[in-house]
Amino acid sequence: MSKDKFTTLKTTAVPLPNENIDTDQIIPARFLKATTREGFGDNLFRDWRYNLIPGPSPEEKGVETPNKDFVLNDAKFSGKILVAGKNFGCGSSREHAAWAIYDYGFRVVVSSFFADIFKNNALNNGLLPIVVSDQFLKQVLQAVEEKPSTEIVVDLENQILQVGAVKESFEINTYKKTCMINGYDDIDYLLSLNKEIREFDIAH
């Protein structure tokens, strides 16, 4: 599937400083029953966005009310960048986590450390994971929390993240960068290797 092209982005951000945010928090398993890629944004961080008052019988039969303390329910914060604590996206390989973040409207996640599978899943869906230093992450979180209207510029071509007056360059491998900028996906490339793969399969 071809994806949206990504070059530069000028926006504000939503801060979520928790560390080790696992994909079960991003999208709980009970919402993985859909057979399409769309609509997962409604359940992004479902159990943090809503307070559950359990019902008389087990599981979801209770009442849910929006959790006013959670950042996605705080009108002060908006924008297309999610800034999160280290080891973001650990745990389950569910790509639904990347779909949910994208579907909600985010195009970039900034953290000081990402889990491997999540990082791949994000890149495969046009969601850019940007790894920054611990120090810069602290600065970004502080800037956004103090002034939610802080403008953030992502320049993928030059690999620079600018937050208000400060900036830091970030790494991304050349192949994935090309894919993001042009909206290519891995299957396009692999399909072009069909003959080599057939030969390998037979000889192997």
Add this chain to the structure above:
Amino acid sequence: MSQLKPKTIFEKIWDSHVVKRAEDYPDALFIDRHFIHEVTSPQAFDGLKKRGIQVFNTSRTTATADHNVPTKDQHLPIKEALSRHQVETLRKNCKEFGVELYDLGHAYQGIVHIIGPELGLTQPGMTIVCGDSHTSTHGAFGNIAFGIGTSEVEQVLATQCILQYKPKTMKIEINGKLGKGVVSKDIILYIISKISASGATGFFVEYAGDAITNLSMEARMTICNMSIEMGARGGLIAPDETTFNYIRGRKFAPQGEAFDRKVEEWKKLTTDEGANYDSVLKFDAADIAPMITYGTNPGMGMKVTDRIPTVTELKEISEQHSFTKSLEYMGLEPGSSLLGKAIDYVFIGSCTNARIEDLRLVADMVKGKTKASNVEVWVVPGSKQVEEQARREGLDKIFEAAGFELRSPGCSACLGMNEDKVPAGKYCISTSNRNFEGRQGPKSRTFLASPLSAAAAAITGRVTDVREFE
């Protein structure tokens, strides 16, 4: 003579599967075995349909239904409409694309990481993927096995290849004799507690040392299974006689002379002397005790006799916020001990600990005893074959007499997706792999432990040191 650079097992397998290596591109890695299930495959099949392409090689793909299935009355239609639809979609896709499916009711159905090994589909030297992070389980046989996302499932279905950058390598060596009451689950919970839930991110792990090689295949699988819980891409163990003996005679393993020839090949899957790892960690088996987790990631574990750290004892200040939030969620006090803590549920199951050996351990421990009145105990076999074997051995009778409920195979209460959930606020001692918030159901609270510790807790109704259990 040969001037070849010494290689680790991981490098040998990886390099022999690279179809194309090009500058500025990730490697196109050939995949020998692809497992699929109902949750992470439908969107991948949709992708194939949109492109108008077929599955590259159906003989390399095997499907089962496990995550989203009930563990009671599996012969009846699935009650919940969305779950039913997802399983039916898998059926349709497998039929349309010609993929072998071990569906509900089939003698080979079960948790994907349990059935692969028991059917002999999982073999040394292979590359194996599945849209599930616990694919690392298969690494116990000396292969490269790792979890992937749905876009990657589509890649593999379409091309039998995946684009990947080669991860770094880490060796974790454990030598010495395991103490009383310590089993393989304790080894891996111990390692993760030492290096944290992200301590191996970016690495592929090789487990070595005599504390590992002395283990059975089932026990090795438990260790490799949880490699992902410290962030590792996967984890493997060099194949040896224990491995070959396990595979011999299994349904899809090579048979007769072909098997013997394969064994000769597999014996070469060792790490060369002088090969380099990017990281090497060593632990002493004697330092490992029965383990339990107290927090909301698998790195938050301790010896069952230890007390939970206090905020000031944390290594990094940045962890304080997450730590405090985690203990609040768990309803636990910093600095307290878990021994004697009353629990509500016991879950014995999952791709971590639902093999026949796990069920035998539990049965041995609880034979002639009955569960505490305050707990509900679920024993969920990992596969139909495990279930049948347990019945043949009379384990079902032992469980029944103990008041344990023996259910039908599936992922069950490991992930809070199907009908089996732990209610809000309740404590569950679980043999599964994750203690994340809400993992076993919204607001559920999970203590990860070994099957032995879970069995002891089922009888006492409390967190128990198995070494003190009579």
